[in-house]
Amino acid sequence: MEIVICSTPEEAGEVAAARVAQVVKEAGPRAVLGVATGSSPLALYEGLTRRVEEGTLDLSEASAFALDEYVGLPAGDPNSYAATIDKTVTVPLKMNPANVHVPDGAAEDLKQACEDYEAAIKAAGGVDVQILGIGSNGHIGFNEPSSSLASRTRIKTLNERTREDNARYFASIDDVPRHCLTQGLGTIMDARAVVLVAQGEGKADAVAALAEGPVSTMCPGSILQMHRTVTVVVDEAAASKL
Ligand code: GLP
Numbered sequence: 741m742e743i744v745i746c747s748t749p750e751e752a753g754e755v756a757a758a759r760v761a762q763v764v765k766e767a768g769p770r771a772v773l774g775v776a777t778g779s780s781p782l783a784l785y786e787g788l789t790r791r792v793e794e795g796t797l798d799l800s801e802a803s804a805f806a807l808d809e810y811v812g813l814p815a816g817d818p819n820s821y822a823a824t825i826d827k828t829v830t831v832p833l834k835m836n837p838a839n840v841h842v843p844d845g846a847a848e849d850l851k852q853a854c855e856d857y858e859a860a861i862k863a864a865g866g867v868d869v870q871i872l873g874i875g876s877n878g879h880i881g882f883n884e885p886s887s888s889l890a891s892r893t894r895i896k897t898l899n900e901r902t903r904e905d906n907a908r909y910f911a912s913i914d915d916v917p918r919h920c921l922t923q924g925l926g927t928i929m930d931a932r933a934v935v936l937v938a939q940g941e942g943k944a945d946a947v948a949a950l951a952e953g954p955v956s957t958m959c960p961g962s963i964l965q966m967h968r969t970v971t972v973v974v975d976e977a978a979a980s981k982l
Contacts, residue, residue: 741970743951745979749939753783756937756973760788760869761797763933767868772861773804774928775840776881777824780873780937789832799833803864805857807872807881808922809845811895819909820845843893843921854893854921861927870931874938877901878946878959882922885958891924925963933969936961938978947974948981 746752764771775781791797809821817823822842830840841860847853861867872880877899883891884899897919898906907913928934938947950961951972964970 741951741965741967741972743972743974743979743982745982746973746975749783749975752937752939752973752975754787756781756784756871756935756971757787757791759935759971759973760784760871761791763869763935764797764799764802769798769801770865771799771802771868772864772866773799773802774807774867774870774872774923774931775804775825775829776807776871776873777821777828778873780939780943781871782828783939784871784935784937785828785832792833799835801839802835803839804829804835804841805861805864805867805923806840806842807928808920809843810917811845811850811919811921812917813845815846843923845921850895850921854895857893857921857923858927861923861930867931869933869935870928872928872934872936872961874936874943874946874950874961875902876905876942876946878949878961880925880928880936880961880964882920883925883928883960885960887925887957887960889955889957889960889963890926892927893921893923896920896922925960929963929967934964934967934971936964936970936972937974938972939975941977941980943974943978944981947972947978951982
């Protein structure tokens, strides 16, 4: 695990974008990105957007697979991860919407939707570079503490801390969904490279547990210690407990 500590969140975004762009270029025009929602990767996406606009990065034939989606939000809800990925990834990075996939949290058969999602990732040749944030409780995707380290895409119940953390996007905490579909830790571990970004003091405990704690279901992100090609890019506040 390579850990890069940057002096500002902006610098962290740029360093992370450079790493993702490098892997994408090595993978070729049909590269497969794994993409995350949340505030953490926004500076990274801005760095990629700048490269697309300058013409040094072309994602028009690339694909993307999102990590997770809420269950039960109406189609087109601005808080759905499908809408978020469209706004932060597909449009600014000039990707083909047909190549950008998000688990279907509105499917009638959610179990089948999870199996289909795993099959689609496989059919695309697997993820070349997975972009990750980390929850304050150490979750990656929506793999909450106690998630199986070998898990695949499945239905999960969100824990209260995550619902509280994400309530800022909703009118009230009662509107935050209670369930989600998420790629499993085993799915995430299949990516050929991982770039995890975290900023701010609120992530310091999670980053320390991820990088230096025991590999444990209590910090799902700690499984990344077992991955061969992980870059963790943090600002000084998020690195303060390392
Ligand atoms: C959400 C997402 C994660 C994300 C995390 C951190 O619950 N499912 O993929 O990494 O929370 O969010 P943020 O980056 O806004 O702190």
